[in-house]
Amino acid sequence: MPAEILPGPSGYIPIPAVFEDVELSPPGYGLFFGQIVDELTAMREAAKAMLTRRNPTIFPGPKILWGWNAHAMEEAKAILELAAEIPNCRIIPMPDYRPKYPKIDPEAEINPNHPNLTILHNKIEACIFVGVHCHYANLSLRMIRAGTNCFTIALCGELGHEDAMVSIRDLTPEKIRRFREVLIQVREELGISHTPTPPPENPSLPKEEFQTLSVLDYGEYSYLLIPRKDEQVTDTE
């Protein structure tokens, strides 16, 4: 019998759900507290958590943050539509996987090497991971379960995540939109009135001015963008 994977804090060092016999769900199913359930049930439980717990937040990862293909761009759009339906929802990105030294700005971003800093600073009690590579999502989900009381939801393009309280697999833009429909329905059942509102701008990031953007704005990485001496870039996308 697999263990129940409940919100933490579970203690000093987490025990991975896999070690406690939790298995990934088959196609068409999800996980709720480590048990295999039908996808609709998983979506309803995820919706309830995002609608009733404090400071619901979506953490989009590199797979959808960087518009590297049409699928990623469509998923990003669907996530914004979903966020608009959740009262007081914020979006805090996980743009890359490097540890942030000397100190992360927890209002600006979340990082898989110390995700609980962002969760604790912002008092986040329900969150969605989406577009994060599975390895890094698993690290984050386990650390969050160890040290915080956050209810974690994984929307995964692959097979899902045992350490999340709710796991939904094989994510597509259509599935995100179906989740949004389920969430609206649950919201109505709970009697929560809400007008769709886009999430607030990330307060820690400077406003991007694409008209005046310079390679020097990329700081230590600007050398990646500056052509080498005598290099003539004639072919562009």
Added chain:
Amino acid sequence: MPEQRVVDADELILRTERQRKFITGAQAMAEAVKRANVDVAIAYPITPQSEVMHLVGDIWAQGYIRDYYRAEEEYGAMSAIAGAVRGGARAFSATSGPGLLRGLEAIASWPGHRIPVVLGVLTRVVNAPLSIQPDNVEISYLLNCGMVVLHAENQQDVFDFTLAGFVISEKVDVYIPVAVCTEGFFVTHAKGYVNITPEELKLPPRDPYKAPVPPTDCEIPPARIQRDAPVQKSNFMSYLIHAVWQQEIWSSNKRAMRYINHYLGGPIEVVNPGAEVFIVASGCAAAQGREAVRYANMEGLNVGLVKVKSIRPFPEKQVREVLSNAKAIIVPEHNIVGWLAKEVKACIPNSDAVIGGPRVYGGMTLPVELIMERVYDAFGIKKSKKVVV
């Protein structure tokens, strides 16, 4: 070289009609590589324990593999494998004994770096004294790396485990290396019948984007070439990230079990599940164990066999269940340390029932009669004439 057609992994491994060939274990491994759509094979052929990498070089020359080269030594070979795999290639190498140990630092870092690759381990004595005879003590060095470790009994297993190994290692929820081990000489140099898939069919190419990590971190700004986060800074968070990272590798290792069930028919094979006395063995000791079961049954003794195909993940539950009523458990091995006996003892409540042995090493063969002596002892049968080996 025939024109090869890509077919689905399940179709190739589980459903295509196979042809029967009489080939060596080394040939069986090369035949599997031929069908695995491998991009690059990198070798450092130490005093040959097997001709696997020589044969893989031949199939490269025939056009089955896109690139092949001889590295400067084993550490270089195993490091280059990691680079190739991070770059999106499907890679293969094979090694043995001292070569394996020389490359071990790089090999042990593969799982943590999420390197899906197949490594053939054709076991031989670990020096010193210098020898190239078969002895599988080197497998014990692989058991705590985090990689999947399969142990092949015969030429058929070598073919099946190698081909399936590529598929298992590249599953998104696994994504760690697979070692396909077998005994040098006893399996690699001996011929046996092998049912192999048609030569004109091969696995789909590796899709490096179907992965739990970016193919290279250069694709995730800010660009960098190493995947391992620099977590060595001294604060509590860096300890925890390393801890959960290790947990993730061993979780991935456990997740491989579902694919071992799917492609290899499970991590163990049981002969005579209702037996009073069991022989638990892996690799070619399982072949001798199988023969001992036949001898015992001819004498009316209720003896069964548990052949362990997967050493990592170790099938604890399955072994515990089969052995729950065993009066005695005999674990014959080709090494002095008895790593399999320790694994079995660790996962059953009645570890006193485990008879650690017989063990042979240094290249010695494992006569069935040696196992039968333990069988007689287990049943309390006193034989007037012991077998002289």
